[in-house]
Amino acid sequence: MVINDFMAGETITSFVKEDLFKMDFRLSNIGYEHALLCYANFVNGIVATPYAILIDEKTKKVVIVIRGTRSVEDIVVDLLFVPATLDKVGLTCGFKGDGHFCHKGVLARSKWLYNDIHKAKVLKRLYSDESPFKDYDLVCVGHSLGAGCASVLGIMLRPTFPSLRCYAYCPPGGLLDEDMSAKCEDFITSVVRHDDIIPRLSFHSFERVRDAFLATLERFKVSKIKLFFHLRRSSQSLSNENVAVYNAEVLKPRDDINTDTEFHKQLETYRDERESKTRAGVNGVNLYIAGKIVHILDMNGNGKYLPYWGGRKLFTQITLSPRMLSDHDIHGLVDILKTTCNGWSDITFQHESFVCEGDQAPPVDDIEMFVCCSNPYGFLPIILSVLATVTFALQIKAYQTCDFARLDATNEQGEYFLVSLGLFRWTLYECVDGLCKEDAECVIYPPHYAKDRSYLKLARSAGGISQIFALLSLLCLWVSTCFKVRRRIWVFVTSMSLMASFFIGVCLTFSRHCESIEYLEFTIQCAMGEGAIFTIVSCSSWFVIAVCSSSLAKGVKCTLRKTDTQSNNG
Numbered sequence: 001m002v003i004n005d006f007m008a009g010e011t012i013t014s015f016v017k018e019d020l021f022k023m024d025f026r027l028s029n030i031g032y033e034h035a036l037l038c039y040a041n042f043v044n045g046i047v048a049t050p051y052a053i054l055i056d057e058k059t060k061k062v063v064i065v066i067r068g069t070r071s072v073e074d075i076v077v078d079l080l081f082v083p084a085t086l087d088k089v090g091l092t093c094g095f096k097g098d099g100h101f102c103h104k105g106v107l108a109r110s111k112w113l114y115n116d117i118h119k120a121k122v123l124k125r126l127y128s129d130e131s132p133f134k135d136y137d138l139v140c141v142g143h144s145l146g147a148g149c150a151s152v153l154g155i156m157l158r159p160t161f162p163s164l165r166c167y168a169y170c171p172p173g174g175l176l177d178e179d180m181s182a183k184c185e186d187f188i189t190s191v192v193r194h195d196d197i198i199p200r201l202s203f204h205s206f207e208r209v210r211d212a213f214l215a216t217l218e219r220f221k222v223s224k225i226k227l228f229f230h231l232r233r234s235s236q237s238l239s240n241e242n243v244a245v246y247n248a249e250v251l252k253p254r255d256d257i258n259t260d261t262e263f264h265k266q267l268e269t270y271r272d273e274r275e276s277k278t279r280a281g282v283n284g285v286n287l288y289i290a291g292k293i294v295h296i297l298d299m300n301g302n303g304k305y306l307p308y309w310g311g312r313k314l315f316t317q318i319t320l321s322p323r324m325l326s327d328h329d330i331h332g333l334v335d336i337l338k339t340t341c342n343g344w345s346d347i348t349f350q351h352e353s354f355v356c357e358g359d360q361a362p363p364v365d366d367i368e369m370f371v372c373c374s375n376p377y378g379f380l381p382i383i384l385s386v387l388a389t390v391t392f393a394l395q396i397k398a399y400q401t402c403d404f405a406r407l408d409a410t411n412e413q414g415e416y417f418l419v420s421l422g423l424f425r426w427t428l429y430e431c432v433d434g435l436c437k438e439d440a441e442c443v444i445y446p447p448h449y450a451k452d453r454s455y456l457k458l459a460r461s462a463g464g465i466s467q468i469f470a471l472l473s474l475l476c477l478w479v480s481t482c483f484k485v486r487r488r489i490w491v492f493v494t495s496m497s498l499m500a501s502f503f504i505g506v507c508l509t510f511s512r513h514c515e516s517i518e519y520l521e522f523t524i525q526c527a528m529g530e531g532a533i534f535t536i537v538s539c540s541s542w543f544v545i546a547v548c549s550s551s552l553a554k555g556v557k558c559t560l561r562k563t564d565t566q567s568n569n570g
Contacts, residue, residue, distance in 0.1 A: 009393040014121050015052075019275045020125050021132055027054070034058040039122045047112045053122050061139045063128055063151070066113070068170075068330070069142030078103030078145055081174045083285045094159035100180040100480045102152055103172060106145070110152035117157075128421040131341050143330045144198055147171035151188050151290040155180075166291070167191070170328050171518040173315055174202025174287035181288045182314055189292025194298045194308065194338065195319045196327040205318050207278070214267055219251045248407050287313040294337060305340045352404055360366065362465045380552065387496075391541040392470050392493075394534045402427045402442035404531030420529055423460050423507075454465060459507045466503035469496045469543065477545075490553030497546035504539040508532065513514060 017038050027035040040052040050067040069078055083101035089111065090097020100256055117123055126133050138161045142150035147168035152175070154166035168190040176184070192199045220227060227250055258264065278284050295310035318324075326332070398404065401424035418429040425442040473496035476489055 001518075007290065009019045013041070013043050017122070020122065021130075038126065038196045039120055042118060043484075044071050046076060047107045047108050049074070049077075049113065051113060051146075051149075053117075055125075055133055055136070057085070060136050062123070062133060062136045064108075064113075064117075064138070064150070066140070066142035066146035066149045066153070067144040068142060070285075073334060074145055077105035077109060078172065081172070081201070081287070081501035082145045082283060083174075083177070083203075083287060084108075086180070093156045095155060101177045101287065102180075103148060103175050104113075105170065106148040106152055106175060109145075109149050110156060113149060113153050114156050114509075123161075134244055140164065141169070142171075143169045145172065145326065147190070148175050149289075151175060151184070151190070154188060155184060165189075167388075169330070169333060170196050170198055171289055172201060173199045173205060173289055176287060176290045177285055177314070178288055181290050184291040189294060190289045190291050191294045191296065191333070191337075192289070193296045193327045193333050194317065195321040195324045197318060197324040198328050199289055201314045202282055204286055205316060207274070207422070207444065208316075211271070211319055214270075216251070216262060218257055218267065219254070222250050240283060245274075257536050288317075289315055296333075296340070302507075305336055306513060307340065309337075335486045378387060380548065381477060381480045384548055385474070385481055387541060388470070388474045388477050388545055391538050392467075392474055394541075395463075395467060395470060395538045398507075398531040398538065399423055401529070401531040401534075402531035404535075406529045408527065422531060423456070423463060435556075437461070461507035462503040466500045469500040469503065473497045473500060473542075473545065473549075488551055490549050494546050494549040497542045497549060501542035501546060503537050504535055504542065507535050508539075 006025055013038065020038050025037040026036060028031055036055040038053045038055060041048070042050050052065050054063045054065060055061075056063055069075060077154070080103070082104050083106040084107050086099075086100040086102050086107070090100070093114070123138070125131065126136075128134065138155040138157065140150040140157070142148070148171045150166050151168045151171060154164055156263045158164045162186060166188040166190060167561060168182075171190050173216065177183070185222065190199070289312050293310045293312055293315070294307050295314070297306045297308065298304070299306050325344045376474030398420075401422040402425035405420075407419040407421060420427040420429070422442070425444050426550075427442050473493050476485075476493045476496070479485065480489065480493075
């Protein structure tokens with residue numbers, strides 16, 4: 001919407017409003033004339049997530065809105081539901097995080113959000129003494145994965161903004177440990193719609209589904225093929241009233257399971273192993289939905305919803321129902337909130353302030369997520385990485401071959417011989433009537449050969465140096481295909497590629513070594529061999545890689561400058 005409404009280019013990664021106190025950039029395109037856009041970041045990666053900072057003149061709030069799951073990277077973050085400690089984040093942001101745990105993927109994104117807000121300094125300017133919005137309360141809001149990020153970001157920002165409120169719509173279930181979830185009840189409200197599966201997903205809920213499946217598998221008293229066709233026939237007519245009758249037809253009673261079978265013994269062994277591993281690590285920590293939970297229940301499936309305060313342990317098991325995915329739809333939830341829950345804004349909360357210990361950004365390097373070929377910059381770095389790999393292989397081939405340059409020698413009697421010269425080896429071909437055998441063996445130069453030949457020594461040194469620069473550039477390029485790197489990395493890749501191209505070009509001075517060879521009886525002609533051709537190709541390729549890397553570095557650098565121009569024009 002921002003891209004279309006404010007005529008920003010599709011390549012723009014962020015929106016920065018230069019004059020935050022000016023009443024422009026209203027979201028009138030979607031019917032919210034009272035909402036002003038102050039800042040937006042559209043970057044989406046494994047750690048980065050799109051979000052915006054708005055001003056709501058109607059309710060006098062500054063609102064941080066965080067997008068939910070929409071990309072492959074978002075799904076990867078959703079699946080990183082193992083617990084991660086809040087110790088370092090709590091120490092940095094000013095709350096007690098010792099002994100508390102959080103969803104690992106959500107924590108990484110929340111730290112990125114905190115750092116980006118800190119760097120943009122939008123909140124700092126909005127709450128400055130000269131700001132007309134300094135008395136507005138701060139609100140964090142999001143849906144799905146964005147709801148989880150809003151909850152954790154709210155915990156991180158609340159020491160600085162004690163009046164902060166967070167509204168998390170359909171948040172991920174395994175978010176915070178039980179104690180931390182209870183401490184957040186004064187300022188976080190989570191909303192769950194009926195059978196929505198996302199608020200019920202966690203490491204332990206997956207474990208329960210797995211155990212229930214294995215237990216059911218052991219109770220089958222009909223063949224799997226028969227069960228499959230039986231399910232197909234009955235799927236249309238099966239109702240809640242005859243589920244028990246149907247289960248009795250295909251399942252054994254729980255107390256009628258034969259415990260002497262090999263399958264039962266293997267199953268018990270597997271359960272014991274999984275339980276011991278879970279208890280031994282951080283996975284033994286149960287994670288829950290944050291804050292107070294409003295469960296919107298569909299009464300009798302007729303579209304009449306009843307909101308009530310639900311306990312967090314009510315959402316520790318996945319509810320298998322036909323609507324468990326559709327209940328996660330944000331558009332349907334918005335309609336329900338508009339028609340059913342207009343009075344929720346009147347709910348009052350008790351305040352609980354943490355001690356603020358500064359405005360320092362939390363470290364982002366204690367949670368590293370490396371996803372191979374996740375393409376944070378698109379496909380250009382992958383193309384450059386493949387090109388660099390092939391070029392590096394050609395480099396090594398050129399330096400190892402004994403056919404870098406060819407020397408053709410002919411005397412007055414018509415005798416002819418051919419010598420192939422490499423950086424480290426050479427070959428003498430046997431020639432008869434102008435035809436030379438191609439199966440000659442490469443021989444290493446004698447130790448004394450290179451002492452008085454400066455061109456050979458220079459080419460060898462340049463070749464070794466170029467390989468070092470090329471290898472460094474190659475490694476950085478492959479890293480850039482896996483997660484977003486800083487601009488200085490692209491500058492480094494550009495520099496290394498240019499240096500590799502330069503020193504590879506120096507290797508071509510080896511042809512002067514061929515031209516320096518003189519024999520009184522022979523007429524000598526020099527020509528490029530296979531190694532020289534590979535060297536020219538490698539030199540050109542590294543230069544192309546340097547140019548492309550430079551464009552990527554310039555794109556990272558000029559993003560904010562471009563968006564400032566766009567916003568000023570608006």
